Amino acid sequence: MTIELPRSGPAILVVDDEPRILSALQRSLRREGYQLFTSESVQEALVLLSSRSFDLVVSDHKMPGMSGIQFLEEVARLQPDVPRLLITGWTEEIPMEELRRVGACALITKPWDDARLKATLRRALGMEPVETPTEWSSAGSSSSSQESRLR
Amino acid sequence: MEQRSIGLRQDLLRNDDSIIQNLNTAVLVVDLDGRIMSTNPPAEQILGESPAQLLGEPVARWLASSGEALVRSTLERGERFRAVESFLTLGDGARLPIGISWAPLMDADGQRYGAVATFQDLTGIKQLQNQVLQTEKLASIGQLAAGVAHEVNNPMGFIHANLFQMAEYVSDLRRVWEGVEALRKAAAQVDSEELRSVGAQLTALAEEADVDFVLSDLGKAIRESQEGSERIRHIVQDLRDFSHQDSGQRGMADVNQCVDSTASIVWPMMKHLVVLEKEYGEIPLVPGYAMQLKQVFMNLLVNAYQAIEERVGDTAETGTVRLTTRSDETGVFVTVEDTGTGIPEDRVSRIFDPFFTTKSVGNGTGLGLSTCYSIVQRHGGRIDVESTVGEGSTFQLWLPLEGSGDDD
Numbered sequence: 389m390t391i392e393l394p395r396s397g398p399a400i401l402v403v404d405d406e407p408r409i410l411s412a413l414q415r416s417l418r419r420e421g422y423q424l425f426t427s428e429s430v431q432e433a434l435v436l437l438s439s440r441s442f443d444l445v446v447s448d449h450k451m452p453g454m455s456g457i458q459f460l461e462e463v464a465r466l467q468p469d470v471p472r473l474l475i476t477g478w479t480e481e482i483p484m485e486e487l488r489r490v491g492a493c494a495l496i497t498k499p500w501d502d503a504r505l506k507a508t509l510r511r512a513l514g515m516e517p518v519e520t521p522t523e524w525s526s527a528g529s530s531s532s533s534q535e536s537r538l539r
Numbered sequence: 540m541e542q543r544s545i546g547l548r549q550d551l552l553r554n555d556d557s558i559i560q561n562l563n564t565a566v567l568v569v570d571l572d573g574r575i576m577s578t579n580p581p582a583e584q585i586l587g588e589s590p591a592q593l594l595g596e597p598v599a600r601w602l603a604s605s606g607e608a609l610v611r612s613t614l615e616r617g618e619r620f621r622a623v624e625s626f627l628t629l630g631d632g633a634r635l636p637i638g639i640s641w642a643p644l645m646d647a648d649g650q651r652y653g654a655v656a657t658f659q660d661l662t663g664i665k666q667l668q669n670q671v672l673q674t675e676k677l678a679s680i681g682q683l684a685a686g687v688a689h690e691v692n693n694p695m696g697f698i699h700a701n702l703f704q705m706a707e708y709v710s711d712l713r714r715v716w717e718g719v720e721a722l723r724k725a726a727a728q729v730d731s732e733e734l735r736s737v738g739a740q741l742t743a744l745a746e747e748a749d750v751d752f753v754l755s756d757l758g759k760a761i762r763e764s765q766e767g768s769e770r771i772r773h774i775v776q777d778l779r780d781f782s783h784q785d786s787g788q789r790g791m792a793d794v795n796q797c798v799d800s801t802a803s804i805v806w807p808m809m810k811h812l813v814v815l816e817k818e819y820g821e822i823p824l825v826p827g828y829a830m831q832l833k834q835v836f837m838n839l840l841v842n843a844y845q846a847i848e849e850r851v852g853d854t855a856e857t858g859t860v861r862l863t864t865r866s867d868e869t870g871v872f873v874t875v876e877d878t879g880t881g882i883p884e885d886r887v888s889r890i891f892d893p894f895f896t897t898k899s900v901g902n903g904t905g906l907g908l909s910t911c912y913s914i915v916q917r918h919g920g921r922i923d924v925e926s927t928v929g930e931g932s933t934f935q936l937w938l939p940l941e942g943s944g945d946d947d
């Protein structure tokens with residue numbers, strides 16, 4: 389099944405080795421007016437990245453072959469200006485310094501809260517002002533017992 | 540011959556006895572009938588009996604059946620046993636784990652005339668062993684839990700998102716269906732045979748499929764599934780906390796701060812039922828993982844709240860949770876005291892076991908206290924509980940000032 393997506397609007401590349409996460413994200417973002425490019429492998433994503441420019445790159449953290457952090461580091465080399473987001477099961481999993489080092493601007497936690505996911509993406513794309521004083525925000529599930537704030 | 544042997548035996552015994560009396564090891568000497576001929580102070584202390592109560596008595600009285608078999612083999616066949624684990628049955632009926640060795644006693648002619656036992660109280664060692672076992676058990680469950688938590692989280696991610704999306708789709712479809720209904724009613728009024736028959740067909744289809752019911756039940760089914768997925772997410776979170784994969788930074792922890800910030804996180808949840816009392820002492824920093832300590836306090840606070848909730852039920856009563864911190868030269872003490880249900884005595888020994896819970900599905904995974912236990916263990920500390928049913932429970936934590944050997 390493919391989900392019809394707009395052919396214009398900000399171009400977002402999402403990388404996750406779990407295809408069902410990708411299609412769930414496509415569902416969530418169907419009406420947001422983005423051109424969503426998805427890839428199940430880092431290698432494929434890197435090829436895409438060298439062939440065209442993106443407005444935002446979102447990557448899962450735990451993937452075979454290369455971690456999300458490593459991948460975003462590569463992205464930073466290929467397209468230094470593109471904002472980068474990391475998806476992770478648990479925010480504490482990734483040290484703050486690591487995120488800073490690869491210039492990731494926010495975390496998305498799995499499972500994600502729909503409204504917060506959308507807001508995080510808009511912020512990353514500069515379409516919505518950053519509400520918190522810190523540049524670090526996250527799109528975790530709001531009911532998460534451990535608030536997914538970055539430490 | 541018989542005469543001479545008895546005399547010699549008594550000789551030997553007299554000589555042996557002064558040695559036996561001065562040994563630090565517990566010793567029992569028995570004759571061929573298994574009656575106690577001699578004991579020494581360490582043995583009397585372990586058995587809790589005076590020499591007069593022991594001498595001449597059959598040793599079997601204090602031995603468990605397996606222990607009795609040993610002494611019989613020694614007396615009947617001259618067999619020797621070294622450091623066999625067994626039990627003593629004490630006067631008050633208590634069972635004491637011991638390690639016992641038996642050797643036959645021979646006279647100058649090589650005739651067996653009795654047996655000698657040395658034994659050791661193994662209570663302390665057994666406790667230590669149990670502790671090690673518990674720690675190992677927790678470690679392996681922790682590894683398993685971490686793996687499971689990771690694997691479950693991906694499917695949780697898309698199930699959660701898809702259910703949300705499905706709920707949106709359903710409400711979109713319901714709106715469309717309302718439009719269709721309006722159209723169907725309008726068609727019935729129109730003076731067109733064709734339209735009326737299409738409308739009638741649609742009515743028949745809708746009735747057959749029970750569309751109104753389907754649409755509302757679909758919404759309900761999705762909501763219930765969302766509840767289920769939320770529940771799974773909590774279990775996964777608990778499992779992951781339990782395995783504490785990311786142990787955070789080891790440093791100097793401000794225990795007062797850890798307790799207080801955790802209390803403010805759970806406060807909104809419990810304020811309608813609980814009066815929170817705080818009594819923080821001036822305490823030094825302790826070496827440890829602040830994140831993990833917060834998790835300990837979180838678990839204790841949630842349990843305290845749940846115990847109060849269970850106790851007050853639907854009444855208008857409230858309960859009290861009291862948090863205190865203090866220190867002495869050895870370390871920092873934290874107590875979490877509640878006026879909840881209390882814990883029945885026979886349950887106390889199990890509450891720290893992984894997966895032990897008395898709570899209903901969705902309210903407890905039984906991992907909270909075992910997580911606390913392993914975190915405290917990692918800090919080289921202790922966690923104890925005192926509880927009275929109907930009055931409440933007090934969990935006390937001790938965290939040493941000297942770092943434990945844990946530097947992994």
Ligand SMILES: Nc1ncnc2c1ncn2[C@@H]1O[C@H](COP(=O)(O)OP(=O)(O)O)[C@@H](O)[C@H]1O
Binds near residue numbers: 838842891898909
């Ligand atoms: N403060 C308390 N008061 C009464 N019972 C408690 C308290 N804390 C723990 N318990 C008992 O210990 C059990 C295990 O606790 P825990 O390991 O935190 O798991 P859970 O809370 O998920 O059941 C609880 O189910 C409850 O029976």
Ligand SMILES: [Mg+2]
Binds near residue numbers: 842905908
């Ligand atoms: Mg609990």
